[in-house]
Amino acid sequence: MKSNSNTHQKKVVKKEIDRRQFIKKACLYTAGAVGTIGSLASGQQPVVSGSSVPGKMMYRRFGRTGLNISVVVAGEMDFLPMYERAYELGVNYWHKVGNFEHPGPEFFNGKDRDSFHCDMVIDTLDKEGAIAQFEWGLKQSGLEMIDFMKVHSLYRDPKDIKKYSGIFKAFDSLKKKGKTRFLSVAQHYKTAEILAACIESGLFDAIQPNFNVFSPPEMFDLIGLAEKQDVGVICKKVLAGGDRNWQRNSERRRRVEQEFQKSQLTLGQALLKWALDIPGVTAVVPLITNFKHLEEDIAVGFDTKTLSRFEAQSNRSTLEDFAENVSSDYCRSCGRCESVCPQNIAVADIFRYELYFSGYGNTKRARRLYREIPVDHNALHCDSCRDCEAACPHQLPIVSKLHQAHSILA
Ligand code: SF4
Ligand code: SF4
Structure with missing residues (x-):
C-alpha cells in the first residue's frame, strides 16, 4: 500500500x-x-x-x-x-x-x-x-x-x-x-x-x-x-x-x-x-x-x-x-415569466444581453442584439404589472432588472 x-x-x-x-x-x-x-x-x-x-x-x-x-x-x-x-x-x-x-x-x-x-x-x-x-x-x-x-x-x-x-x-x-x-x-x-x-x-x-x-x-x-x-x-x-x-x-x-x-x-x-x-x-x-x-x-x-x-x-x-x-438575480432562461407576461416582453433574452454587456464586457454585441428585439417586446414596454415576478421560481426582481437593462442596452 x-x-x-x-x-x-x-x-x-x-x-x-x-x-x-x-x-x-x-x-x-x-x-x-x-x-x-x-x-x-x-x-x-x-x-x-x-x-x-x-x-x-x-x-x-x-x-x-x-x-x-x-x-x-x-x-x-x-x-x-x-x-x-x-x-x-x-x-x-x-x-x-x-x-x-x-x-x-x-x-x-x-x-x-x-x-x-x-x-x-x-x-x-x-x-x-x-x-x-x-x-x-x-x-x-x-x-x-x-x-x-x-x-x-x-x-x-x-x-x-x-x-x-x-x-x-x-x-x-x-x-x-x-x-x-x-x-x-x-x-x-x-x-x-x-x-x-x-x-x-x-x-x-x-x-x-x-x-x-x-x-x-x-x-x-x-x-x-x-x-x-x-x-x-x-x-x-x-x-x-x-x-x-x-x-x-x-x-x-x-x-x-x-x-x-x-x-x-x-x-x-x-x-x-x-x-x-x-x-x-x-x-x-x-x-x-x-x-x-x-x-x-x-x-x-x-x-x-x-x-x-x-x-x-x-x-x-x-x-x-x-x-x-450570489444567485438571487441570475436568470436561468426558464421562460416561466414570459408565459404569463401580457406584453410578451422578451425577459430572458434581455437579461442574457445584459450579461453579455456587464458580465462579459461584450458591449457592442449586447446592444446590437437588444436592438434586434422587436420594439414592442423590449423592456420599455413593460407595464410593471409584476405577474412575471410572481411566476419566477428564483424570485428575481424582474421589473427593476428590466429598467436597468434598458438603460444600458438601449
Ligand atoms: S411586469 Fe412587465 S415583464 Fe413582468 S409580466 Fe408585467 S409587463 Fe411583463
Ligand atoms: S422566470 Fe425568472 S429565471 Fe425564468 S426566465 Fe424569467 S426571470 Fe429568468
Missing part, C-alpha cells in the same frame, strides 16, 4: 511540475513571445479519446458523431493570434465559424483538415434561408466543409421541432453535397424542455445547452438524457455571466477563491471543471475575450490531477454554496 502511495505521490508531483511549466510558458507567451505562434501547430498532439497526458489537452468522444474533441472548445474570439494560440494548446473544435470575422481562411489555410472540427450557427428554420446562410458562412470561412450545422436558439416550444421541417431539408441537402456532416442545436430559452425534445426526436447529433452551477435539476436530467442517447454535449455559459458577475459578494468570493487556490484554480477554472465533471458533458465553451482568460480557461483541459482533486465533494459543495449565495 505504502509503495503504491509513494509512486502515486511521485506521479502527482511530476504532474504538478508539468502544470507549473505550462503556466510559466503561457505567461511568457502572454508577455509577447508571439514568435512561437504557428510553429507548434503542425506538431499538435494526436487526438485520443479520453487522453489524459499531463500538460496536454484532454479529448473526449463527442457522442455518436464518434469525433474526439478537446474538452475546452473556443470561438467568438476577437483576434486571429488568439485562435493560433488556442490551436497550439490543443483546442480542436471551433464554435460559430463563418458567423464572425475569425476564424477565416487566414487561420485555416495550411492546417490539416482532419486536425480540427467546427460548427456554424444558423438563424432561420426556413430551408432556403438556412442554405443561403450556410453557403455564405462557408465562403467566409474558406473551408469546403463545416462539420456541424447548428440551429441557434430558434425554438419557442417543443412542438416547433416537428412544425418547421425546412431546416432538416436544408441540412439533408447540404449534407448530400458534402458541405456538412452533423446537425446540432443550441438553445437559450426553455432549454431543458426544448433540448430534451430535440434529443428525443433523433434528428440532432449534438446539443449546446447553457449549463452552470445555477442550473436547475431538470438541466441535470437533460445531460443524463443526452448521455443515455449518446448525444454529445458542449456546455455554454458555464462561467455564469463572467468574472464581473461574480463580484457582487466580494467577501464571500475572496474566501471561495482562497479555497480554490489550494488546488491552484481560479474561480473561473473551478466553474469550468465543475461542468466537465458532470457525466455526459463532453466539453465547455467559455467566452474568451483576452489572452489571460485564454490561457487560464484552456489550462482547464490539461492536468487530470487537478480535475480529479476537484471531483472531491467538498470543493463541489463550496462552489454550489457560493452560487446559492
Whole structure:
C-alpha cells in the first residue's frame, strides 16, 4: 500500500511540475513571445479519446458523431493570434465559424483538415434561408466543409421541432453535397424542455445547452438524457455571466477563491471543471475575450490531477454554496415569466444581453442584439404589472432588472 502511495505521490508531483511549466510558458507567451505562434501547430498532439497526458489537452468522444474533441472548445474570439494560440494548446473544435470575422481562411489555410472540427450557427428554420446562410458562412470561412450545422436558439416550444421541417431539408441537402456532416442545436430559452425534445426526436447529433452551477435539476436530467442517447454535449455559459458577475459578494468570493487556490484554480477554472465533471458533458465553451482568460480557461483541459482533486465533494459543495449565495438575480432562461407576461416582453433574452454587456464586457454585441428585439417586446414596454415576478421560481426582481437593462442596452 505504502509503495503504491509513494509512486502515486511521485506521479502527482511530476504532474504538478508539468502544470507549473505550462503556466510559466503561457505567461511568457502572454508577455509577447508571439514568435512561437504557428510553429507548434503542425506538431499538435494526436487526438485520443479520453487522453489524459499531463500538460496536454484532454479529448473526449463527442457522442455518436464518434469525433474526439478537446474538452475546452473556443470561438467568438476577437483576434486571429488568439485562435493560433488556442490551436497550439490543443483546442480542436471551433464554435460559430463563418458567423464572425475569425476564424477565416487566414487561420485555416495550411492546417490539416482532419486536425480540427467546427460548427456554424444558423438563424432561420426556413430551408432556403438556412442554405443561403450556410453557403455564405462557408465562403467566409474558406473551408469546403463545416462539420456541424447548428440551429441557434430558434425554438419557442417543443412542438416547433416537428412544425418547421425546412431546416432538416436544408441540412439533408447540404449534407448530400458534402458541405456538412452533423446537425446540432443550441438553445437559450426553455432549454431543458426544448433540448430534451430535440434529443428525443433523433434528428440532432449534438446539443449546446447553457449549463452552470445555477442550473436547475431538470438541466441535470437533460445531460443524463443526452448521455443515455449518446448525444454529445458542449456546455455554454458555464462561467455564469463572467468574472464581473461574480463580484457582487466580494467577501464571500475572496474566501471561495482562497479555497480554490489550494488546488491552484481560479474561480473561473473551478466553474469550468465543475461542468466537465458532470457525466455526459463532453466539453465547455467559455467566452474568451483576452489572452489571460485564454490561457487560464484552456489550462482547464490539461492536468487530470487537478480535475480529479476537484471531483472531491467538498470543493463541489463550496462552489454550489457560493452560487446559492450570489444567485438571487441570475436568470436561468426558464421562460416561466414570459408565459404569463401580457406584453410578451422578451425577459430572458434581455437579461442574457445584459450579461453579455456587464458580465462579459461584450458591449457592442449586447446592444446590437437588444436592438434586434422587436420594439414592442423590449423592456420599455413593460407595464410593471409584476405577474412575471410572481411566476419566477428564483424570485428575481424582474421589473427593476428590466429598467436597468434598458438603460444600458438601449
Ligand atoms: S411586469 Fe412587465 S415583464 Fe413582468 S409580466 Fe408585467 S409587463 Fe411583463
Ligand atoms: S426571470 Fe425568472 S422566470 Fe424569467 S426566465 Fe429568468 S429565471 Fe425564468
